[in-house]
Amino acid sequence: MIRLRFLLPLVALLFVACEHRPLTDPDTSHYIRIYLDEEIRNVTYGFYNEAIEHPEYERPKVMRVLLADPVTDVVVAERYLQNQGQDERGYYFEGYIQAPAGKYNLMTYSFGSAVTLIGNENSFYAMEAYTDALSDHYLQYIPSSRVDVSDAPIRYAPEHIFHEVAEPLVIKHSSGVDTLYAPSGDYFRAHTMVKSYYLQVRVSGFEWIHTAVSLLSGMAGSVKMHAHNEINTEAPVNVFFPMKYTDKKAARDATTATLYATFNTFGKIPDATSIYTLNLEFVRGDGSSQVEQIDITALFDTPMAREKQWLILDHEIVVTPPEGATNGGMSPGVNKWEDVEGDLQM
Secondary structure, rough: HHHHHHHHHHHHHHHHOOOOOOOOOOHHHEEEEEEOOOOOEEOEEEOOOOOOOOOOOOOOOEEEEEEEEEOOOOOOEEEEEEEEOOOOOOOOEEEEEOOOOOEEOOOOOOOEEOOEEEEOOOOOOEEEEEEOOOOOOHHHHOOOOOOOOOOOOOOOOOOEEEEEEEEEEEEEOOOOOOOOOOOOOOOOOEOOEEEEEEEEEEEEEEEHHHEEEEEEEEEEEEEEEOOOOOOOOOEEEEEEEEOOEOOOOOOOOOOOEEEEEEEEEOOOOOOOOOOOEEEEEEHHHHHHHOEEEEEOHHHHHHHHHHHHOOOEEEEEEOOOOOOEEEEEOOOOHHHHHHOOOOOOOO
């Protein structure tokens, strides 16, 4: 009988120890699906000239989802979604996030860009997207005598980053796994925070050009993410981008060859002057160059720019190479600039 008294507590302990306990509480687990709006003008559709080289588009690999307390702004839950799928509605990310019932601010954005950086990433209200200052590697191609960097810094053009917010998002108590929906009552749909403009200028004497790079002033350097992509109007920047070349045969409605680019920006600052600076470097050992500066502020107010984001300059640049310049052409110089090799703050 003494032995039996010891066995009964032991058996009871075994039953308690073997009780199945889920790793997560299904009552606080929420399914979320985020579709990407991949209709990006001048990137995936809406090209000015189908005959020229179009910009590359790379789909993001991870989406970050966070829930923040609307009063304290403290992030109380987050998840990095990697599971992906596609159906008739488009490409999507899906997964689960854990949070008890309550009122939250939700934000989701594509994570992992090396160029478009996120500041204040743990504050729903202060989070912003921005790009870093141009590295010294590229500054050597900028005509310092014509561009005052202290007045407006030179930044990399941003990569496309997808984003959506729900403010507030009410999560009700459920007796199992539920689904989080956007305020519209449907799944979330993330849109890019970046605009892509097509820019083109006619050029005569392109055979002397080795490289061609551009700056555009009056652009926004960052965007406030919680305020549905509200650009920062207080700190204008110069956006840097390389140019490409197409000959007269491939040019659309042009009597000469053209230099062109599809460049990205968070947006143009209203009432800001936009000076387009084009630096043409010739094939010569001393790095001789020709600098053209054109005020294109008015172009942004044209129907073509507002509706299609096309900036077609009604201007022809006549290249006047210095004595002794050698003919090297555009091809070897511009293409190699597609890979960004700079020091980025991570």
